Each structure stands twice: as C-alpha cells, then as structure tokens.
Amino acid sequence: xxxxxxxxxxxxxxxxxxxxxxxxxxxxxxxxxxxxxxxxxxxxxxxxxxxxxxxxxxxxxxxxxxxxxxxxxxxxxxxxxxxxxxxxxxxxxxxxxxxxxxxxxxxxxxxxxxxxxxxxxxxxxxxxxxxxxxxxxxxxxxxxxxxxxxxxxxxxxxxxxxxxxxxxxxxxxxxxxxxxxxxxxxxxxxxxxxxxxxxxxxxxxxxxxxxxxxxxxxxxxxxxxxxxxxxxxxxxxxxxxxxxxxxxxxxxxxxxxxxxxxxxxxxxxxxxxxxxxxxxxxxxxxxxxxxxxxxxxxxxxxxxxxxxxxxxxxxxxxxxxxxxxxxxxxxxxxxxxxxxxxxxxxxxxxxxxxxxxxxxxxxxxxxxxxxxxxxxxxxxxxxxxxxxxxxxxxxxxxxxxxxxxxxxxxxxxxxxxxxxxxxxxxxxxxxxxxxxxxxxxxxxxxxxxxxxxxxxxxxxxxxxxxxxxxxxxxxxxxxxxxxxxxxxxxxxxxxxxxxxxxxxxxxxxxxxxxxxxxxxxxxxxxxxxxxxxxxxxxxxxxxxx
Amino acid sequence: xxxxxxxxxxxxxxxxxxxxxxxxxxxxxxxxxxxxxxxxxxxxxxxxxxxxxxxxxxxxxxxxxxxxxxxxxxxxxxxxxxxxxxxxxxxxxxxxxxxxxxxxxxxxxxxxxxxxxxxxxxxxxxxxxxxxxxxxxxxxxxxxxxxxxxxxxxxxxxxxxxxxxxxxxxxxxxxxxxxxxxxxxxxxxxxxxxxxxxxxxxxxxxxxxxxxxxxxxxxxxxxxxxxxxxxxxxxxxxxxxxxxxxxxxxxxxxxxxxxxxxxxxxxxxxxxxxxxxxxxxxxxxxxxxxxxxxxxxxxxxxxxxxxxxxxxxxxxxxxxxxxxxxx
Numbered sequence: 089x090x091x092x093x094x095x096x097x098x099x100x101x102x103x104x105x106x107x108x109x110x111x112x113x114x115x116x117x118x119x120x121x122x123x124x125x126x127x128x129x130x131x132x133x134x135x136x137x138x139x140x141x142x143x144x145x146x147x148x149x150x151x152x153x154x155x156x157x158x159x160x161x162x163x164x165x166x167x168x169x170x171x172x173x174x175x176x177x178x179x180x181x182x183x184x185x186x187x188x189x190x191x192x193x194x195x196x197x198x199x200x201x202x203x204x205x206x207x208x209x210x211x212x213x214x215x216x217x218x219x220x221x222x223x224x225x226x227x228x229x230x231x232x233x234x235x236x237x238x239x240x241x242x243x244x245x246x247x248x249x250x251x252x253x254x255x256x257x258x259x260x261x262x263x264x265x266x267x268x269x270x271x272x273x274x275x276x277x278x279x280x281x282x283x284x285x286x287x288x289x290x291x292x293x294x295x296x297x298x299x300x301x302x303x304x305x306x307x308x309x310x311x312x313x314x315x316x317x318x319x320x321x322x323x324x325x326x327x328x329x330x331x332x333x334x335x336x337x338x339x340x341x342x343x344x345x346x347x348x349x350x351x352x353x354x355x356x357x358x359x360x361x362x363x364x365x366x367x368x369x370x371x372x373x374x375x376x377x378x379x380x381x382x383x384x385x386x387x388x389x390x391x392x393x394x395x396x397x398x399x400x401x402x403x404x405x406x407x408x409x410x411x412x413x414x415x416x417x418x419x420x421x422x423x424x425x426x427x428x429x430x431x432x433x434x435x436x437x438x439x440x441x442x443x444x445x446x447x448x449x450x451x452x453x454x455x456x457x458x459x460x461x462x463x464x465x466x467x468x469x470x471x472x473x474x475x476x477x478x479x480x481x482x483x484x485x486x487x488x489x490x491x492x493x494x495x496x497x498x499x500x501x502x503x504x505x506x507x508x509x510x511x512x513x514x515x516x517x518x519x520x521x522x523x524x525x526x527x528x529x530x531x532x533x534x535x536x537x538x539x540x541x542x543x544x545x546x547x548x549x550x551x552x553x554x555x556x557x558x559x560x561x562x563x564x565x566x567x568x569x570x571x572x573x574x575x576x577x578x579x580x581x582x583x584x585x586x587x588x589x590x591x592x593x594x595x596x597x598x599x600x601x602x603x604x605x606x607x608x609x610x611x612x613x614x615x616x617x618x619x620x621x622x623x624x625x626x627x628x629x630x631x632x633x
Numbered sequence: 634x635x636x637x638x639x640x641x642x643x644x645x646x647x648x649x650x651x652x653x654x655x656x657x658x659x660x661x662x663x664x665x666x667x668x669x670x671x672x673x674x675x676x677x678x679x680x681x682x683x684x685x686x687x688x689x690x691x692x693x694x695x696x697x698x699x700x701x702x703x704x705x706x707x708x709x710x711x712x713x714x715x716x717x718x719x720x721x722x723x724x725x726x727x728x729x730x731x732x733x734x735x736x737x738x739x740x741x742x743x744x745x746x747x748x749x750x751x752x753x754x755x756x757x758x759x760x761x762x763x764x765x766x767x768x769x770x771x772x773x774x775x776x777x778x779x780x781x782x783x784x785x786x787x788x789x790x791x792x793x794x795x796x797x798x799x800x801x802x803x804x805x806x807x808x809x810x811x812x813x814x815x816x817x818x819x820x821x822x823x824x825x826x827x828x829x830x831x832x833x834x835x836x837x838x839x840x841x842x843x844x845x846x847x848x849x850x851x852x853x854x855x856x857x858x859x860x861x862x863x864x865x866x867x868x869x870x871x872x873x874x875x876x877x878x879x880x881x882x883x884x885x886x887x888x889x890x891x892x893x894x895x896x897x898x899x900x901x902x903x904x905x906x907x908x909x910x911x912x913x914x915x916x917x918x919x920x921x922x923x924x925x926x927x928x929x930x931x932x933x934x935x936x937x938x939x940x941x942x943x944x945x946x947x948x949x950x951x952x953x954x955x956x957x958x959x960x
Contacts, residue, residue: 119730119908121722128720129670129682203688208681238679258721278730278908280807303807306916310906313794313801350675488664488921491672505675518680533671533680583675 104319106632107298107624108282109594111322112311113609119278120304123260126243127197127204134283134300137613140243140266143172143191145613146510148348148606149598151404154617157186157244157267158224167231167553170239172224178290180246181264181271188218193247195226195239203257207238231553233560237510241613269295269620279304296623297594321594324586324610328387340591344599344607347390348400349583350505352462354453354469355537356578357499359528361444363537366575367427370416373578374424375472378417382581385464389584393417395575396568397519398512399582405512405561410568416575424476441477450479454493454502457484462503465580469501494536497528503580507534512564513551520576521548539576585611592633596622636955640945644938651934656704659923660697666717669921708931714924718916724928728910734804735909738825738901739894742832747887750837751880754844758852758879759871770845773838785831785904792827799827802906828905832898840883847879881952888944894936 104110113133123132126140136142143158158172178186195216198205212232217225226239246265253259264271269291272284284299305311312327314320316334327334327343335341356363356372363369378392393399395414398406415423433441433449440448451473453466463482470480480501485493493499507518518524518534520541526532544567551563587607589597598605598618605617625633667686671678695703707714713724757766776784793801805811805820851857852875860870899911906912910929917925949955 119913121719121727121730123719123722129674129678129686203685206682206685207679208685211681260721277807279803279805301807303803304906304908305802306903306906306912310802317794317801486663487672487919488662488669491668492664495668507680509679514679524680533683 104301104321105298106593108301109297109299109321109622110301110303110319111609112302112305112314112320113324120276120281120302121278122262122273122276122281124264124273125256125259125261126245126264126266127194127256129206133609133612133615134268134270134302135261135264136243137268137616138270138283138300138619139264139268140245141268141616142241142243142613144240145616146237146241147604147617148401148611148614149346149603150605153240156613156616157191158240161236161240163233163555167233167555168228170226170228170236171219172226172240174222174224175290176222178267179288180249180267181286181288182246182249183288184246184248184265186244186246186267187221188224189221190247191224191244192216192218193250194242194244197245197250197256198242201257207235207242209235209238209242233552233555234509234511234513237514269616270300272299274299275301291620294620297619298624300619315588315590318590318592320588321590321592322597322609323588324608325588326586327588330588334588338590338592341588342591342597342599343588345389345584345586346400346600346603346606347582347584348403348606349585350508351393351397351399351582352465352580353397353504353506354578354580355494355499355502355504357497357501358537358539358576359497360500362431362433362449363500365431366573367431368433369575369578371424371427371431371476372473372478373416373575374418374420374427375476375478376469376578376580377419377472378581379419381465381468384468385461386581386584390581393579393581395572395579396512397506397571397577397579398515398568399508401508401582402512402515405564405568407565407568410565410572413569414572417579419472421472421475428476435477439477440479448479449477450481451500452481452483454483454485454490454499456487456490458487466503469503492531495531495533497526497532497536497538499536502536504536505583506577511560512567513548516544516567516571517548520544520571520574523548537577539574541570541574541576543574544570591625593625594622595625636949637945640942644942648934648938651938652705652708652931653701655927655930655934656701659921659926660700662921664921666921666923669919670718673920704927713928713931716925717922718920718925724924727913727925728928728932731908731910731913734907735898735902735911736894737804737821738828738907738909739832739898739911741825742829742836742898742901743887743890743894745829746833746836747840747883747890749833750840751844751883753837754841754883755848755871755876755879757841758845758848759875761849766845770838770842773841776834777836777838779835781831781835782900782904784835785828785901788827788831789904800824804908824907828898828901828907832901843883843886844879847882848875851875851879877951881948884947884951885944888940888947889937891936891940891943 124135124139126135141157144156145154147154157175157178159175160173162171164171172191174186174188174191180186199210212228212230212235214227214229219225249265250256263273267290269286269289270283271286274284275282280301280303282299282301285295289295308325311323311325315323315325316337318338330343335343356369358364382388382390382392394411395417396406396410428441433443436442436448443449453469455462455466463484466482470482473480494502494504507515509515520539522540522545524535525538525540528538547563547566551560554560554563585606585608598607606614609615627633667683670686671683716722716724716727719727753765753769757769760766792798800823804824805817809817809820811817857870857874860874899915901907902909902911903915914929917929
C-alpha cells in the first residue's frame with residue numbers, strides 16, 4: 089500500500105507561495121519548538137534580528153553604523169554618559185508606540201536577570217533612564233566606549249508586555265509583540281515555521297516580501313540538497329565545490345564567501361616552555377605553508393591570514409605598515425630554523441631539536457574530531473613543524489574535551505576560533521590583554537593561551553574612553569603593531585562567511601559586485617539590512633515566477 | 634506463573650541498574666552544556682556570554698548524591714527535566730515531538746521486515762533449492778552488506794532528487810495541517826515510504842536467513858518425519874509443525890529490536906531529515922544536553938525491558954517447554 093501511495097501519486101514539490109522566502113541559517117534542528125524569546129541566546133536568528141530589532145546596526149561590510157530604532161546617539165560628559173535619541177512613529181505590532189521607556193525597561197531587565205545580560209553590559213553601566221519619550225540616557229561606572237556595540241545591538245522588547253512576564257529567562261514568547269519587519273507567526277510546526285510581514289512596519293513599503301519560511305534541517309547535507317534543488321532562496325551553508333555543484337546548475341544560483349568570519353588561530357600555550365618566547369612562536373608560524381593549508385583545508389574558499397590576524401570584518405582598520413612588518417606569516421623554513429637556533433633550541437644528531445631539558449621537542453595539536461577543515465589544517469602544521477625539527481602529533485578530541493582543555497589552559501598547541509567584534513579592540517583584548525588572563529586550571533572564556541602584553545595595556549585603557557574617530561584609528565593601528573611584534577597567537581586563515589542565494593524568485597541580495605552589506609543570514613544584526621531590502625521578482629506579465 | 638514472576642523480578646533489578654547508569658554516564662563526559670552551546674557560535678558570542686549562559690541554564694553544581702536524589706524524585710513524577718538546547722522546553726515536550734514519527738517509521742519497518750523476512754525464510758527453508766532459496770539469500774546478503782547510510786543516501790538521491798518520485802525530507806509536506814483526511818495520510822505515507830523501504834531492504838536478509846536456517850534444522854527432526862509418515866498435508870506440516878518451532882529464535886531477536894525502535898532508526902532519520910527520536914539523540918549528545926539524553930535513554934531502557942518481558946510471555950505461549958519447569 090505504501091509503495092502504491094508513494095509511487096502512485098507523484099508529489100508536487102513543496103514550493104513556497106509567491107512572496108514567501110525560504111531560507112536556512114545557523115540553527116539546525118530536527119524539529120522546531122516554539123520559542124521567540126529575543127533576550128536568551130540561541131541560534132534562532134529572527135528572534136533577535138527580524139522579529140525584534142536593535143537601536144542601531146553595525147554594517148560589517150561598509151563599517152558604518154546604521155541608525156535603526158535610535159535615530160542618533162551622542163557621548164557626553166567625557167564618555168561617562170551615552171544618550172540615544174529614539175525614533176518617532178515606531179509602533180509595536182499591537183499598535184502601541186515605541187518609547188524611551190521600552191528601551192530603559194529592556195536594559196533594566198538585563199540588570200535584574202544577569203542570565204539575560206549576554207554581553208555583560210552591567211559590568212560598565214551604572215544606570216539607564218528614559219528622559220522624556222524620545223531620549224534614553226545611559227550612565228557608565230567608568231568610560232567604556234567599546235561597549236557601544238553591545239548596547240546598540242540589544243534587541244528592544246515592549247515594556248507593556250514584558251512587565252507582566254513572570255520569568256523572562258524561561259519565557260518562550262510564543263506570540264511576539266515587536267517592532268521588526270516580520271512579527272506575525274503565520275505557521276509553526278515541528279518541521280517548519282513561517283513569519284509573516286509586519287503590516288505596520290515603521291519603514292514604509294517594507295518589507296517587500298510576504299513571509300519568511302524556515303524548514304528544519306538536521307544537517308548540512310540535507311540543507312544543501314534543498315539549496316541545489318532550488319527550494320531554498322537563501323542559505324548560509326558550507327557547500328563543497330560550489331561552482332560545479334551549485335552555480336553551474338542554474339544561472340540564478342549565486343554565492344559570496346567573503347573572508348570575514350572568525351580568524352582561525354593556532355594557540356600556543358605561553359605558560360609552557362618554549363612557547364613563552366615570541367621568537368619560537370614566530371618560527372612555528374614561519375614553518376606553516378598557509379597557501380597549502382588554504383588549498384587542502386579550505387578548498388581555496390579563503391586566503392591566508394596576515395600578521396595582524398584581522399579578518400575582512402576589520403578591513404577599514406587594517407594598517408598596511410603593520411601588515412608589511414609581519415614577515416613571520418610567510419612560509420620560510422630557513423628563517424624559522426635560524427630563529428630557533430638563536431632561541432637555543434639546538435638540533436640533535438637525529439635532526440630533532442632539543443628543549444632546555446635536553447629532550448627532543450614533541451607537542452600535540454588539539455583539534456575537534458570531525459571538524460575536518462581544522463583537522464586538515466593541523467596536519468599541514470604538523471608537516472611544517474617536522475621540517476624545523478619539531479615533532480607534532482594531531483590530537484583529535486571530542487568537542488567538549490577540546491573546549492575544556494582550551495579554557496583551562498591544559499594544552500600545548502590547539503586550533504581554535506577568535507572573537508568577532510566591531511573594532512580590533514575587542515578582538516585583541518581576548519588575545520593579549522592582561523585583564524583577560526586567568527590562571528591555568530580556571531576555565532577562561534577567552535585568552536586560552538594566557539598572554540598579557542604589557543605594552544598594549546595603556547593602549548587598551550585609552551581606547552576605552554576615546555570617542556574621537558581619528559585618535560581611535562591611531563590606537564587601533566598601535567594594537568596591530570604590538571600584535572605583529574609580539575605574536576601572541578599564530579593566525580592561520582579567516583573563515584569565510586558562507587552565503588548562497590537564488591535570484592529566481594527574489595532579488596536585491598548583496599554580493600561581491602554589490603558589497604553593500606553582509607550576505608550571510610548568520611551575521612546578526614546585519615541580516616535586518618538585507619531582510620528589509622529584498623524584493624520579489626515579478627515577471628513582465630506581473631505574475632510571480 | 635512462578636517463572637513469569639521470577640522474570641519480572643529480574644527486570645526490576647535491571648531497570649534500577651540502568652537508571653543509575655543513565656544518571657552517571659553523561660556526568661562522566663568532559664565539558665558542559667553551556668560550553669557546547671557557546672562553541673556552536675564560534676566567536677560570534679562575546680566571551681562574557683559564557684557565564685550568563687551557565688547561569689541561565691542553571692547547571693547544577695550540587696554534590697552528586699543530591700543530584701541523583703533529585704533525578705530519581707523527578708523520574709518518579711514523570712519529570713525528566715528541562716532541555717538545554719531547546720531551553721526552556723521540558724524534556725518530555727522535546728521527546729514527544731519525535732516519538733510518534735519514530736514509532737511509525739521504525740516500528741512499521743521492523744514489523745514489515747520481520748513478517749516478510751520470516752515468511753520468505755519459511756518458504757526458502759521448505760523448498761530448499763527452489764527459486765526463492767537460490768536467488769534471494771545471496772541477493773539480500775549483497776544488498777545488506779552495503780553500509781546503510783550509503784544505501785539510504787543513494788536511494789534518496791535517485792528517487793528523491795533525480796527522479797523526484799518521493800519527497801526529500803520530513804514526515805509530511807511543509808505547511809499542510811495534520812488531520813485524519815485521506816490526503817494527509819497519503820502525504821505521510823509518501824514521506825515514510827522510502828525510509829521504511831530502505832530499512833526493510835537492509836534488514837530483510839537477516840530475518841530471512843535466520844528463519845531459513847532454523848527451518849532447515851527443524852525439518853531434519855524426527856517428529857516432522859513422523860508427521861509426514863502420518864500423511865499430514867504439506868501446508869500443515871510447513872506452518873504448524875516446522876515454522877512454529879523455528880520461529881522461536883526470530884521472536885527473541887524481534888523482542889530485542891522492538892526495544893530499540895524508540896532509539897529511532899538513527900541513520901534513517903538523519904538521512905531523510907525525519908523528525909524522530911534518533912536524530913534528537915544525536916543532537917542531544919552533540920550539544921551535551923544531559924536532560925534530553927537521559928530522558929531518551931530512560932525511555933529506551935524501559936522499552937527494551939518491556940519488549941523483552943513481552944517476548945518472554947509470547948515464548949511461553951508458543952513453546953510449552955518453557956512452562957514445563959512449573960508443571
């Protein structure tokens with residue numbers, strides 16, 4: 089009977105109706121459960137950037153701040169106070185207007201429930217007050233200009249709804265009342281959900297698409313099949329051999345993989361000899377053939393990192409002189425050997441280098457089992473180290489074990505990610521600032537290699553109260569020079585930000601030729617810029633394809 | 634009766650042991666759930682978030698004995714805790730979403746595979762050297778030797794992607810509303826067909842071969858020769874005399890497999906994006922979602938034990954010898 093049913097009725101492909109954009113992003117689940125709480129972290133991206141919205145959006149491609157629920161902001165009182173001007177005429181999806189009260193209330197929630205304070209803003213905030221309906225004033229405990237991004241990107245919830253929520257941490261917000269372009273939960277099933285457009289969105293005429301449809305995919309393979317089949321209009325999948333597999337199938341299939349994801353690093357534990365020596369770290373770096381690595385581990389989807397370790401995300405900050413000084417990311421075995429000779433790690437008669445204790449140097453490189461790009465990268469590293477007389481073995485670990493060892497500083501060498509922020513300040517702070525160093529054995533959220541740069545400390549401090557953009561740029565360049573001189577970690581390559589789109593039914597996506605915003609729907613809250621710009625394709629007769 | 638009671642006592646001890654093990658094993662794994670959730674973002678979350686996450690999920694740092702008592706107390710009240718990856722949904726709700734689909738696909742595949750395979754085994758054993766006996770065993774052994782994952786992916790690619798005869802994923806078409814209408818049931822059947830067929834293809838050989846060799850052994854016994862000498866009909870001999878006895882080992886293995894149905898045909902569900910328990914389990918392990926893992930294991934444990942108890946009962950019915958000790 090099954091066979092008859094299966095083969096007898098030829099199914100029409102589950103095609104989304106005109107105007108409904110089908111997409112998939114970072115969250116891969118077998119089944120959806122209804123939860124749209126924007127204050128809890130979680131990979132359900134439309135909650136934070138789609139249903140709810142932030143005060144302003146940092147466009148990671150152009151490097152500009154785009155006013156969103158706030159129209160303007162101003163630092164006052166020597167950067168001890170920050171004031172946001174709240175946009176007029178914005179309404180929540182139940183018709184109530186957005187006011188400064190809602191913004192102040194949202195931050196107040198984070199103070200009362202530390203579990204919601206994902207960016208730890210109350211570490212530097214002192215108070216948040218609404219001054220009239222149009223202005224919110226945030227007073228700081230101490231000047232902390234880099235905290236702006238965490239504040240501006242906070243999704244804002246309506247006070248009149250959330251004040252009656254008993255526990256906002258466990259609240260699942262099944263029928264969200266919000267300001268965003270897609271607030272109507274039109275369909276919610278375990279396999280798929282649909283968010284309809286907000287009919288009273290504050291940007292007139294937007295969004296131009298009717299709804300977003302998000303099917304549940306248990307993994308990348310299943311999502312790729314739907315993408316290639318033309319069912320997905322927009323995705324953020326890793327696709328192997330994308331030109332052949334996806335692009336060549338249809339003229340409307342496109343992708344853009346700019347190298348603006350996290351920079352993948354080789355972390356050398358500086359609490360262990362000989363990695364406390366910057367020259368040893370530089371020599372290790374010089375033994376790595378990054379061109380080969382980008383080929384075998386990343387199928388040429390990215391480029392080798394330069395010595396500032398900054399990905400394309402920080403392009404407008406990059407200092408060309410620092411890049412030029414950083415010759416230790418070039419593949420140079422002879423140079424690496426010379427550095428190690430000078431560091432008094434002599435070769436024995438067997439060609440292997442000896443450490444201070446006279447024993448041959450052997451290390452393990454910890455990587456996550458199954459993250460094949462990293463595993464292949466680690467193999468390239470081990471091969472290079474062999475050329476300079478150091479034995480390294482690739483250690484495949486379960487993700488939990490790997491992360492635990494990394495956090496506790498219980499490793500020799502490890503491949504890992506780095507932090508994505510608006511400016512290099514945040515990125516470097518977790519790589520070389522003394523205030524992020526925790527003792528070995530204590531779980532550290534970052535700075536796993538335990539490195540503190542004495543020279544960088546005053547630069548970090550000055551950046552924390554610098555409002556002037558010109559001075560900020562100078563200081564960020566200084567950080568790059570210090571990083572290049574001290575090599576706290578060994579950068580390998582920036583990860584690409586995966587993004588594919590199909591222009592059969594929708595147009596207006598950013599791409600390499602039109603880089604006006606990030607394409608990847610995993611990039612939050614940038615995704616709002618794209619969501620409000622996309623338009624359905626109409627045929628000459630006015631119908632939909 | 635005494636025999637059955639003894640068996641039930643054994644199952645009670647096994648259940649306590651399994652529940653304890655189930656509590657301990659996830660806690661012996663390195664890492665924690667907040668770390669796993671954090672790791673999924675690969676640098677997109679600020680490091681400060683890790684602390685907030687730990688606080689939100691409320692990972693218990695209490696002494697182990699206290700956690701154990703809490704766990705038993707919850708279990709006794711049917712409370713399996715709160716899921717971490719689907720925070721703050723209760724485990725029961727998370728598990729519930731997949732239960733029906735898994736029972737449908739894995740259960741149906743198992744029953745169909747067992748019935749068809751056993752019937753074929755009986756025929757092959759009865760007509761040794763006949764057409765079924767010469768063609769099917771090598772063919773099924775050949776197909777069964779393919780890694781299941783590969784077989785399922787290949788069939789999905791051929792029938793789903795290239796020929797577009799069956800849907801690529803899920804249990805029913807996106808957007809259709811579950812209801813007891815013909816069109817919805819047909820839709821579910823269409824989605825379930827290929828997953829079920831692949832499992833049957835992969836397991837048929839085992840059932841058939843097992844049944845065939847048991848048949849061959851039984852057919853050589855003297856009571857069958859006697860039956861034949863008495864002039865019983867061929868049909869009666871094959872089914873009532875030979876097959877009934879030869880069925881016993883297969884019923885035992887059916888009991889074992891029945892329990893594992895709840896674990897989900899893990900690979901089937903992953904390949905076909907079928908929203909069942911098997912994939913849920915993979916995901917729970919990957920995200921170190923202890924409560925969901927424990928909930929699933931508890932269910933599987935009890936399903937296996939219950940299925941085995943049922944098999945014991947069935948065996949006593951089919952085979953009078955198991956009852957003989959009490960008479």
